[in-house]
Amino acid sequence: MNKILIFDLDGTLFDTSRAIVETFNAVFKVLKIPLAGDENIRATIGLPLEKAFATLLNIFVEEPLISKAVEQYQLQYRRCILPKAKELLFPGVEDGLIALNKKDVKLSVATSKFTASATALLQAAGIDAVFDRVIGADQVSKPKPDPESGRKILEYYNAMPEMAVMVGDTTHDIYMANAVGMRSIAVTYGIHSVCMLEEAQPTWIANCFYNVLHIIEENILK
Structure with missing residues:
Protein backbone atom coordinates (compact mmCIF):
# COMPACT_ATOMS: atom_id res chain seq x y z
CA MET A 1 0.00 0.00 0.00
CA THR A 16 0.24 33.58 1.30
CA SER A 17 -0.16 35.30 4.67
CA ARG A 18 0.64 38.82 3.42
CA ALA A 19 -1.52 38.38 0.32
CA ILE A 20 -4.40 37.05 2.42
CA VAL A 21 -4.20 40.07 4.72
CA GLU A 22 -4.25 42.35 1.66
CA THR A 23 -7.28 40.50 0.31
CA PHE A 24 -9.22 40.82 3.57
CA ASN A 25 -8.40 44.53 3.73
CA ALA A 26 -9.60 44.98 0.14
CA VAL A 27 -12.90 43.34 1.09
CA PHE A 28 -13.34 45.63 4.09
CA LYS A 29 -12.72 48.69 1.91
CA VAL A 30 -15.15 47.61 -0.82
CA LEU A 31 -17.88 46.84 1.73
CA LYS A 32 -17.02 49.99 3.72
CA ILE A 33 -16.30 47.98 6.87
CA PRO A 34 -13.77 49.30 9.43
CA LEU A 35 -10.40 47.56 9.01
CA ALA A 36 -9.87 44.75 11.49
CA GLY A 37 -6.08 45.09 11.81
CA ASP A 38 -3.44 43.02 10.06
CA GLU A 39 -2.48 40.92 13.10
CA ASN A 40 -6.12 40.10 13.82
CA ILE A 41 -6.53 38.97 10.22
CA ARG A 42 -3.38 36.84 10.39
CA ALA A 43 -4.75 35.12 13.48
CA THR A 44 -7.75 33.86 11.47
CA ILE A 45 -5.70 32.30 8.66
CA GLY A 46 -6.47 28.60 8.62
CA LEU A 47 -10.12 29.09 9.52
CA PRO A 48 -12.92 28.72 6.96
CA LEU A 49 -13.78 32.11 5.44
CA GLU A 50 -17.19 32.37 7.09
CA LYS A 51 -15.71 31.77 10.53
CA ALA A 52 -12.80 34.14 9.85
CA PHE A 53 -15.11 36.99 8.86
CA ALA A 54 -17.47 36.26 11.75
CA THR A 55 -14.52 36.42 14.15
CA LEU A 56 -13.14 39.65 12.69
CA LEU A 57 -16.53 41.36 12.51
CA ASN A 58 -17.73 39.93 15.83
CA ILE A 59 -21.02 38.76 14.35
CA PHE A 60 -22.70 35.41 13.79
CA VAL A 61 -21.80 33.31 10.74
CA GLU A 62 -25.47 33.40 9.67
CA GLU A 63 -25.52 37.21 9.27
CA PRO A 64 -26.10 38.36 5.63
CA LEU A 65 -22.91 40.44 5.74
CA ILE A 66 -20.85 37.26 6.04
CA SER A 67 -22.02 35.85 2.71
CA LYS A 68 -21.40 39.23 1.06
CA ALA A 69 -17.89 39.35 2.51
CA VAL A 70 -17.11 35.80 1.38
CA GLU A 71 -18.35 36.54 -2.14
CA GLN A 72 -16.24 39.69 -2.31
CA TYR A 73 -13.24 37.81 -0.94
CA GLN A 74 -13.46 35.31 -3.79
CA LEU A 75 -13.39 38.17 -6.30
CA GLN A 76 -10.44 39.87 -4.60
CA TYR A 77 -8.66 36.52 -4.21
CA ARG A 78 -8.64 36.00 -7.97
CA ARG A 79 -7.25 39.50 -8.40
CA CYS A 80 -4.70 39.62 -5.57
CA ILE A 81 -3.41 36.08 -5.12
CA LEU A 82 -3.88 33.85 -8.17
CA PRO A 83 -1.72 35.95 -10.55
CA LYS A 84 1.32 35.48 -8.28
CA ALA A 85 0.63 31.91 -7.14
Whole structure:
Protein backbone atom coordinates (compact mmCIF):
# COMPACT_ATOMS: atom_id res chain seq x y z
CA MET A 1 0.00 0.00 0.00
CA ASN A 2 1.34 3.44 -0.95
CA LYS A 3 2.03 5.95 1.79
CA ILE A 4 -0.21 9.04 1.79
CA LEU A 5 0.98 12.60 2.34
CA ILE A 6 -1.68 15.20 3.11
CA PHE A 7 -0.70 18.86 2.82
CA ASP A 8 -2.25 22.06 4.04
CA LEU A 9 -1.89 25.01 1.62
CA ASP A 10 -1.57 28.46 3.22
CA GLY A 11 1.57 28.68 5.33
CA THR A 12 2.65 25.16 4.35
CA LEU A 13 3.05 25.09 0.56
CA PHE A 14 2.29 28.76 -0.14
CA ASP A 15 3.61 31.88 1.58
CA THR A 16 0.24 33.58 1.30
CA SER A 17 -0.16 35.30 4.67
CA ARG A 18 0.64 38.82 3.42
CA ALA A 19 -1.52 38.38 0.32
CA ILE A 20 -4.40 37.05 2.42
CA VAL A 21 -4.20 40.07 4.72
CA GLU A 22 -4.25 42.35 1.66
CA THR A 23 -7.28 40.50 0.31
CA PHE A 24 -9.22 40.82 3.57
CA ASN A 25 -8.40 44.53 3.73
CA ALA A 26 -9.60 44.98 0.14
CA VAL A 27 -12.90 43.34 1.09
CA PHE A 28 -13.34 45.63 4.09
CA LYS A 29 -12.72 48.69 1.91
CA VAL A 30 -15.15 47.61 -0.82
CA LEU A 31 -17.88 46.84 1.73
CA LYS A 32 -17.02 49.99 3.72
CA ILE A 33 -16.30 47.98 6.87
CA PRO A 34 -13.77 49.30 9.43
CA LEU A 35 -10.40 47.56 9.01
CA ALA A 36 -9.87 44.75 11.49
CA GLY A 37 -6.08 45.09 11.81
CA ASP A 38 -3.44 43.02 10.06
CA GLU A 39 -2.48 40.92 13.10
CA ASN A 40 -6.12 40.10 13.82
CA ILE A 41 -6.53 38.97 10.22
CA ARG A 42 -3.38 36.84 10.39
CA ALA A 43 -4.75 35.12 13.48
CA THR A 44 -7.75 33.86 11.47
CA ILE A 45 -5.70 32.30 8.66
CA GLY A 46 -6.47 28.60 8.62
CA LEU A 47 -10.12 29.09 9.52
CA PRO A 48 -12.92 28.72 6.96
CA LEU A 49 -13.78 32.11 5.44
CA GLU A 50 -17.19 32.37 7.09
CA LYS A 51 -15.71 31.77 10.53
CA ALA A 52 -12.80 34.14 9.85
CA PHE A 53 -15.11 36.99 8.86
CA ALA A 54 -17.47 36.26 11.75
CA THR A 55 -14.52 36.42 14.15
CA LEU A 56 -13.14 39.65 12.69
CA LEU A 57 -16.53 41.36 12.51
CA ASN A 58 -17.73 39.93 15.83
CA ILE A 59 -21.02 38.76 14.35
CA PHE A 60 -22.70 35.41 13.79
CA VAL A 61 -21.80 33.31 10.74
CA GLU A 62 -25.47 33.40 9.67
CA GLU A 63 -25.52 37.21 9.27
CA PRO A 64 -26.10 38.36 5.63
CA LEU A 65 -22.91 40.44 5.74
CA ILE A 66 -20.85 37.26 6.04
CA SER A 67 -22.02 35.85 2.71
CA LYS A 68 -21.40 39.23 1.06
CA ALA A 69 -17.89 39.35 2.51
CA VAL A 70 -17.11 35.80 1.38
CA GLU A 71 -18.35 36.54 -2.14
CA GLN A 72 -16.24 39.69 -2.31
CA TYR A 73 -13.24 37.81 -0.94
CA GLN A 74 -13.46 35.31 -3.79
CA LEU A 75 -13.39 38.17 -6.30
CA GLN A 76 -10.44 39.87 -4.60
CA TYR A 77 -8.66 36.52 -4.21
CA ARG A 78 -8.64 36.00 -7.97
CA ARG A 79 -7.25 39.50 -8.40
CA CYS A 80 -4.70 39.62 -5.57
CA ILE A 81 -3.41 36.08 -5.12
CA LEU A 82 -3.88 33.85 -8.17
CA PRO A 83 -1.72 35.95 -10.55
CA LYS A 84 1.32 35.48 -8.28
CA ALA A 85 0.63 31.91 -7.14
CA LYS A 86 3.86 30.43 -8.47
CA GLU A 87 6.06 33.02 -6.76
CA LEU A 88 4.22 32.40 -3.48
CA LEU A 89 5.42 28.79 -3.30
CA PHE A 90 7.89 28.27 -0.47
CA PRO A 91 11.43 27.31 -1.55
CA GLY A 92 11.69 23.63 -2.41
CA VAL A 93 7.96 23.02 -2.73
CA GLU A 94 7.61 22.69 -6.51
CA ASP A 95 10.63 20.46 -7.10
CA GLY A 96 9.98 18.54 -3.89
CA LEU A 97 6.38 17.68 -4.76
CA ILE A 98 7.33 16.67 -8.29
CA ALA A 99 10.02 14.36 -6.90
CA LEU A 100 7.63 12.86 -4.34
CA ASN A 101 5.04 12.27 -7.05
CA LYS A 102 7.52 9.96 -8.81
CA LYS A 103 7.93 7.81 -5.70
CA ASP A 104 5.75 5.21 -3.99
CA VAL A 105 3.54 7.85 -2.35
CA LYS A 106 0.15 9.49 -2.88
CA LEU A 107 -0.35 13.25 -2.42
CA SER A 108 -3.52 15.03 -1.28
CA VAL A 109 -4.60 18.39 0.14
CA ALA A 110 -6.75 19.13 3.20
CA THR A 111 -7.45 22.86 3.44
CA SER A 112 -9.83 25.32 5.03
CA LYS A 113 -10.17 27.06 1.67
CA PHE A 114 -13.13 26.39 -0.58
CA THR A 115 -12.22 23.56 -2.93
CA ALA A 116 -12.55 25.74 -6.04
CA SER A 117 -10.17 28.34 -4.58
CA ALA A 118 -7.67 25.69 -3.52
CA THR A 119 -7.76 24.01 -6.92
CA ALA A 120 -7.39 27.36 -8.70
CA LEU A 121 -4.34 28.18 -6.56
CA LEU A 122 -2.71 24.83 -7.31
CA GLN A 123 -3.43 25.21 -11.01
CA ALA A 124 -2.08 28.77 -11.09
CA ALA A 125 1.13 27.55 -9.45
CA GLY A 126 1.40 24.64 -11.88
CA ILE A 127 1.41 21.89 -9.24
CA ASP A 128 -2.18 20.64 -9.38
CA ALA A 129 -1.27 17.50 -11.35
CA VAL A 130 0.70 15.96 -8.46
CA PHE A 131 -2.36 15.77 -6.18
CA ASP A 132 -4.97 13.01 -6.34
CA ARG A 133 -7.48 14.65 -4.03
CA VAL A 134 -8.26 18.13 -2.71
CA ILE A 135 -10.62 18.37 0.27
CA GLY A 136 -11.82 21.90 0.97
CA ALA A 137 -14.02 23.40 3.67
CA ASP A 138 -17.10 23.07 1.46
CA GLN A 139 -16.70 19.28 1.30
CA VAL A 140 -16.96 18.70 5.04
CA SER A 141 -19.55 19.51 7.67
CA LYS A 142 -16.82 20.29 10.21
CA PRO A 143 -13.46 21.76 9.12
CA LYS A 144 -10.07 21.16 10.74
CA PRO A 145 -9.30 20.50 13.58
CA ASP A 146 -12.23 18.10 13.24
CA PRO A 147 -10.98 14.80 11.75
CA GLU A 148 -13.57 14.70 8.94
CA SER A 149 -11.29 15.99 6.15
CA GLY A 150 -8.55 13.52 7.05
CA ARG A 151 -11.00 10.64 7.19
CA LYS A 152 -12.41 11.56 3.78
CA ILE A 153 -8.95 11.31 2.27
CA LEU A 154 -8.34 7.95 3.92
CA GLU A 155 -11.69 6.72 2.60
CA TYR A 156 -10.73 7.87 -0.90
CA TYR A 157 -7.61 5.68 -0.79
CA ASN A 158 -9.25 2.94 1.31
CA ALA A 159 -6.31 3.33 3.68
CA MET A 160 -5.65 3.03 7.40
CA PRO A 161 -4.50 6.08 9.43
CA GLU A 162 -1.00 4.67 9.97
CA MET A 163 -0.40 4.92 6.21
CA ALA A 164 -0.90 8.71 6.18
CA VAL A 165 1.00 11.79 7.36
CA MET A 166 -0.42 15.32 7.66
CA VAL A 167 1.86 18.29 6.92
CA GLY A 168 0.65 21.66 8.19
CA ASP A 169 1.57 24.94 9.83
CA THR A 170 -1.24 25.30 12.38
CA THR A 171 -2.49 23.43 15.41
CA HIS A 172 -5.70 22.79 13.43
CA ASP A 173 -3.71 20.52 11.11
CA ILE A 174 -1.97 18.68 13.93
CA TYR A 175 -5.08 18.19 16.06
CA MET A 176 -6.89 16.85 13.00
CA ALA A 177 -4.10 14.34 12.40
CA ASN A 178 -4.08 13.31 16.06
CA ALA A 179 -7.85 12.80 16.03
CA VAL A 180 -7.64 10.59 12.94
CA GLY A 181 -4.69 8.63 14.32
CA MET A 182 -2.18 9.61 11.64
CA ARG A 183 1.32 11.00 12.07
CA SER A 184 2.07 14.66 11.41
CA ILE A 185 4.79 17.13 10.46
CA ALA A 186 4.35 20.62 11.89
CA VAL A 187 6.11 23.35 9.92
CA THR A 188 7.33 26.37 11.86
CA TYR A 189 7.61 28.82 8.94
CA GLY A 190 3.85 29.41 8.67
CA ILE A 191 1.17 30.95 10.88
CA HIS A 192 1.43 29.30 14.31
CA SER A 193 4.45 29.61 16.58
CA VAL A 194 6.76 26.77 17.56
CA CYS A 195 5.34 26.82 21.10
CA MET A 196 1.77 26.49 19.86
CA LEU A 197 2.72 23.67 17.51
CA GLU A 198 4.65 21.80 20.19
CA GLU A 199 1.59 21.88 22.45
CA ALA A 200 -0.37 20.08 19.73
CA GLN A 201 2.21 17.24 19.85
CA PRO A 202 3.11 16.63 16.21
CA THR A 203 5.22 13.60 15.32
CA TRP A 204 7.93 15.77 13.77
CA ILE A 205 8.71 19.48 13.47
CA ALA A 206 10.30 21.07 10.37
CA ASN A 207 11.70 24.58 10.01
CA CYS A 208 11.64 24.65 6.19
CA PHE A 209 10.18 22.61 3.35
CA TYR A 210 13.56 21.04 2.64
CA ASN A 211 13.41 19.72 6.20
CA VAL A 212 9.92 18.36 5.49
CA LEU A 213 11.32 16.45 2.50
CA HIS A 214 14.17 15.08 4.61
CA ILE A 215 11.76 13.84 7.29
CA ILE A 216 9.62 12.17 4.63
CA GLU A 217 12.60 10.47 3.01
CA GLU A 218 14.15 9.27 6.28
CA ASN A 219 11.05 8.30 8.27
CA ILE A 220 8.13 7.66 5.94
CA LEU A 221 9.34 6.34 2.60
CA LYS A 222 11.95 3.92 3.95
